[in-house]
Amino acid sequence: MKIHEYQAKELFKQAGIPVPEGEVVETPGAAYDAAKRIGKPVVVKAQVLVGGRGKAGGVKLAKDPDEAKEHASSILGMDIKGLKVDKVLVTEAVDIATEIYIGMIMDRSCQKPLVMASAEGGVEIEVVAKENPEAIMRLHVDPLFGVQPFQSRGLASKLNSDFNLVRQIAQIIEKLYTVYDRADASLAEINPLVITKDGRVVAIDAKVNIDDSALYRQKKLEELRDVSAEDPGEVKAREAGLSFVKLEGNVGCIVNGAGLAMATMDLIKTYGGEPANFLDIGGSSNPEKVIAALEIILRDPNVKSIFINIFGGITRCDDVAKGLVTAFKQMNLNLPVIVRLTGTNEDIAREILAELNLDTAATMDDGVKRAIELARS
Amino acid sequence: MKIHEYQAKELFKQAGIPVPEGEVVETPGAAYDAAKRIGKPVVVKAQVLVGGRGKAGGVKLAKDPDEAKEHASSILGMDIKGLKVDKVLVTEAVDIATEIYIGMIMDRSCQKPLVMASAEGGVEIEVVAKENPEAIMRLHVDPLFGVQPFQSRGLASKLNSDFNLVRQIAQIIEKLYTVYDRADASLAEINPLVITKDGRVVAIDAKVNIDDSALYRQKKLEELRDVSAEDPGEVKAREAGLSFVKLEGNVGCIVNGAGLAMATMDLIKTYGGEPANFLDIGGSSNPEKVIAALEIILRDPNVKSIFINIFGGITRCDDVAKGLVTAFKQMNLNLPVIVRLTGTNEDIAREILAELNLDTAATMDDGVKRAIELARS
């Protein structure tokens, strides 16, 4: 789960990481008031759950409240990578001397948290990683012992040579790790962490993603979820217990199992089509899930055909077929649907499905080809 | 540092360990009011920082507020092992079905926290340990990973066979460990943990000692220190940065170093005397510390002579001697003092001390013998 910059900064503040003064507002008038209260030049920043807002014009410096209002009115309502901006953060502008990058993720290979730091902040860390990998310092953390002061000091001293700043940076690294650990974060990032001209160290951006699997025990963080800033299909899928990702193509697909769902998407592409989505309905034969899945796919006007690809294992094909029949009887579908059911009891399943007059396919390959064909026609 | 039962119960409550309702009061009238508010039979319990209050008559059951007042008036002001009772805890009496023991300490040999539990609660664990050692269940805890649910469940299931109670006990074990760990406790103990006749599990006593070395970061706990309930000499010694323990004998001693101080006490006993105290002034030659040490010892009317035993190592004997001279010049001592200084520059030291007309001794043995002699005369 992603949270907004202003929400992540609140977590930082609670942990003692210095952040510039700021307020999140939803109208240009409120931006004016906020800038006035702050009483200094401010930055107006779009709050969207996607990267690249700077390039999209979603971050602007304002020297006074009037300009803040002006910028807010241009940014609010803006569309950034398909997401509408309905909140901006009005925040004190700081005099930047240096920019640093600090980020934490789980290193899957080492199976330990990894702190990454770079003296080149403010740029995308992926770009640094590709073009100048040795510019990134790495520290693996024992997940039980945490970041030790000697480690954060060691890392910080590679980012700066002034010991007063090293001490501040080291403390921020330790505190960011605390945020990362306590929030069950999958990512905690300050980019950039800024050294100001007057010798302070301040986090002027903040990014925290939460491990979805941990939300059951991170109730307070889950409350931060901004459903309006997410894809509506993904929101609906989550509520229905499905796994869904919207794509740009026209062949919708409903599959049981994540690996098979990915392979189905890939196959659509291989045979010259474009998948409209990833959708895993899991191992159940429950008609409710099928209905929810169809409804989610039908929201997308691009979709021209739907391929249902089920491998019946423990859940037998005949049970799945019965579920499909129930679901389809309740739906009024105007789109062509191709069903492929393979595995345990697939013959019985085909008989059951016959009553629906659906297109069926014997193999994934056949089903995919037919779905592409139908999407084109 | 020891804290009172009612303070430890407050820590328990914060951690979610069930404790009976109770109030700490300082007058019989307040005990009456507390018992009335509780509205059930209560137990009136002396709050003293020493064990054995039950045997001393410091814990009494009262069926109504009048009886609570009566008991409070008999317990308040009572002397328990040299400590005056000035607070009682008035607490709801519970119907006890079973009593359990749970305690946590640091196992010095394994260098890990150790949870001890016994189905025989309410008795001294030392007695159980000696007479029926296999009745004590032991669980070593990884200090970083903490008590895991399967471990607490495993331990609890050896204490009871009803799974509903096992679950409650297991949670209390986990919570007590949290108290132990977060408070930097050297001991966290519930004795007894009671299973009530109506199937609840309640901590009816609570003992938490804090690691003195950790008090620098346990400011809130240090505020719980009840100086009035401690030996005044020990309070003064702590303030002066000295290590002091009052004993029952008549030969006072001031020594540099804990091991040497213990050996000096032992030597006094060996030669037929009785040490009045343990007192370690540490490695410094600072006259202030000597003055504080003498003042602490002089509070004790039993003391008849004082033996100052210093081994000069890095701190040279001549420096120590100068410190003694400064200290003695400021004090008005009516007691015989024997000084023994050995080590680096001991000859110069002896010359310096000559001006004080003090008894000096060449060895620990001689000094101790002389001090005993003077204490007798």
Next chain:
Amino acid sequence: MSILIDEKTRVVVQGITGRDGSFHATQMMDYGTNVVAGVTPGKGGNLFADKVPIYDSVGEAVKEAQANTSVIYVRAPFAPDAICEAADAGIKLVVCISEGIPVRDMARVLPFIRERGCRLVGPNCPGVISPGAKVKVGILPASIFADGPVGVVSRSGTLTYEVVFQLSNQGLGQSTCLGIGGDQLIGTNFIDALTLFGEDPQTKAVVLIGEIGGTDEEEAASFIADKVDKPVVAFIAGQTAPPGKRMGHAGAIVSGGTGTAKEKIAAFEKVGVPVAKIPSEITGLVKKAAPNLSP
């Protein structure tokens, strides 16, 4: 022969009284697995299916029923503790089916169990099956498997069944099929599985089914180049997955520009491991890579 499980496997089912646990305990037993015990704290003393003793703890299951392998069906919030309990009780192989365990928990659990000499398969995996020994530990549908020379290792569930179904239909039975799980942190990775298949005399060829996310496939490719003599055929799912989006599995995500299918396919091709473009090519590639296997 097989890897990880065989006739000596004595299974304790953690969460045997739950919906999934009881269903799959029965399925495992029907297939031939020696399920010797179940564990559900608080339900100790009862019997499952009138014959399998239920205990309150894994410790008892090990002591009383000589269980040596555990399979876990408990819900995610309780699964990390279940894994630790099994390892602490001396179980040497734990198969964790449970899905949705927080990454933070697994980072703590893995060192704990490794210190105790315990191997974990999963979590969020379908388990392990050895058709020759008629033993399965997990949720794989037994009917599609056949005894034979192909080792299968995969991060996926149904995609694996799809591939196995084709293999079996084409006469290519399996020595052992192992689902290592779709999470970011897992107990057994491709290299571990390849090592075991390398040592297993029954296994003559290996099918490796990877997917986007992480670098386990890249590391496996290097390992194959250095240490594996048997033919390996690979398939990678998620070539069309957009970056930054989790594709069902917690571990199936391209983030920070790493973990793409393209890189993984390139890594295998670089060391001469044939990579199937689509699942239906896998069987043909296995027959080509190990012609002597053809029935």
Next chain:
Amino acid sequence: MSILIDEKTRVVVQGITGRDGSFHATQMMDYGTNVVAGVTPGKGGNLFADKVPIYDSVGEAVKEAQANTSVIYVRAPFAPDAICEAADAGIKLVVCISEGIPVRDMARVLPFIRERGCRLVGPNCPGVISPGAKVKVGILPASIFADGPVGVVSRSGTLTYEVVFQLSNQGLGQSTCLGIGGDQLIGTNFIDALTLFGEDPQTKAVVLIGEIGGTDEEEAASFIADKVDKPVVAFIAGQTAPPGKRMGHAGAIVSGGTGTAKEKIAAFEKVGVPVAKIPSEITGLVKKAAPNLSP
């Protein structure tokens, strides 16, 4: 010969710019110790006493000055981190003088450093001195020591000096004298020291100075019975200490009825280790136990 430290010892002083650190760094160098570096974060780049380079981290001291032994004089709140830093930098022997480290910290530090193959002496100890090699690491007063055949190991500071003073005066020099520290959790215990003295050819007899608290002496007594061939003489301080009271040292406390001097003395006597009743008896007992040592 000696144990733990010798001519090859290259010392880094952690906290070299502090009051105690700078004083004792000078004392160590005056005695002959090869102090190759100091560490005080933020003071790197300066020189101590015009010759010893100061670094910001132990890592640099190891890399730039080939330090292999560390001695720590920083205040208790910072000492656990200093110990971990030294171990993580590859230092194999850390002597921690700092007093007052919380027990909870040491319980976390000890596994961390052991994983890294590092030995800790202390904390809250006077350190180690090997008079024959003219090396000391710690705060022991060099002038009272003499080269010779007696190994001394003790939980105490000045009591050790008292005993060493008598030994030296009676012609019984020391191979190495080692203060293991007065805390509850320490890095090197009596058994470790006895093992090292057992292997050291210079050491012909050992004086062991214990005190109340814990069971380290009891465990040492069993160890001596099983594994130590050289004569050992013991002394235990705190026979008159009341239970439940901390006698200066954090570890010197009789609690829960264990750790009494009586039990410790009995444990030694049971295995034939002579126990001095008073400190001045020690020298005589050593001469009696190892008559060939008499000068």
